[in-house]
Amino acid sequence: MLPCANHPERSASAFASSTWLCAPCFFSLVEAEAKSAIARHGMIKPGDRVCVGLSGGKDSSALLLVLKKLAPKVGISRLVAATLDEGISGYREEAVRIAKSFAERLEVEHAVFSFGDLFGVELDDIASASKRNLCSACGVLRRRALDIAAREAGCNVVATGHTREDNAQTLLMNVIRGEPQRLARTAPKTDGVEGFIPRIKPFSYTSERDVALYAYLSGIAFQEKACPYRKDSLRLRVLTTLNKMENVRPNSHVALTRSIEKARDGLIARSPRYPLERCAICGYPSARMLCKVCQLAIELGFEAGRG
Numbered sequence: 001m002l003p004c005a006n007h008p009e010r011s012a013s014a015f016a017s018s019t020w021l022c023a024p025c026f027f028s029l030v031e032a033e034a035k036s037a038i039a040r041h042g043m044i045k046p047g048d049r050v051c052v053g054l055s056g057g058k059d060s061s062a063l064l065l066v067l068k069k070l071a072p073k074v075g076i077s078r079l080v081a082a083t084l085d086e087g088i089s090g091y092r093e094e095a096v097r098i099a100k101s102f103a104e105r106l107e108v109e110h111a112v113f114s115f116g117d118l119f120g121v122e123l124d125d126i127a128s129a130s131k132r133n134l135c136s137a138c139g140v141l142r143r144r145a146l147d148i149a150a151r152e153a154g155c156n157v158v159a160t161g162h163t164r165e166d167n168a169q170t171l172l173m174n175v176i177r178g179e180p181q182r183l184a185r186t187a188p189k190t191d192g193v194e195g196f197i198p199r200i201k202p203f204s205y206t207s208e209r210d211v212a213l214y215a216y217l218s219g220i221a222f223q224e225k226a227c228p229y230r231k232d233s234l235r236l237r238v239l240t241t242l243n244k245m246e247n248v249r250p251n252s253h254v255a256l257t258r259s260i261e262k263a264r265d266g267l268i269a270r271s272p273r274y275p276l277e278r279c280a281i282c283g284y285p286s287a288r289m290l291c292k293v294c295q296l297a298i299e300l301g302f303e304a305g306r307g
């Protein structure tokens, strides 16, 4: 067993930042990375009330633990967790159970918001009634549901567990779809414009591998089963391609992310800001006459519900 670079008397548990580290040093490293991302992008101001989207997976569970530890240092005055239940039978029930018990273990207030209650439709219903891409429909509803969850919990910031690799995949997906205007959404912090709650991603500079190891070494129980609808997603295809590239050209993931990030940041800086309109149906802030949730509701024939 190799020794920790900082404490030679301890055996190392993790290889991170080109060094072998014991578990406490590795925890400090991951927490310092998140803290520095928070400071660098002004993600949290003293007194902020933060709602973490807790899926029951490793990334969001690790984020909840990190924010719980960092809360007094970064000035979080209220930390809550919200789990979305999209209505995917045989999959989401286990995740909800795991998320609930993890939030209890951390003594963090937790609530579950189901698509059925919020929108009157479950993802399984959409799957059986339509041939449309489920992940994109799910993404539209998830964004709205998390906004509602945060507002109902009295929070003014939403935090998600997206890692450096998640951001690389999303950046590339937006380029492949020819939607450069959506690149702004992949920023570590997206500003809240009227009616939207700002979103932050404190793991934006942390690798998937380090987040997984952090969860594992912390003894976090997380769901390993993948969503059954994921196999048809563009994200999975992009992930597979990026992993193949990584095998033949190590660090290509990071290089690609940095290149697209530069283009994104330039685009954000040059984009004029137009005031948002209100959706003609639900009144939610929207760039178009109808928001995406109401467009989806019309296409699929369900009630948009609480907007």
Ligand code: SF4
Pocket: 086, 123, 134, 135, 136, 138, 139, 227, 228, 229, 230, 233
């Ligand atoms: Fe929704 Fe797709 Fe994620 Fe499944 S994989 S939860 S359908 S976004």
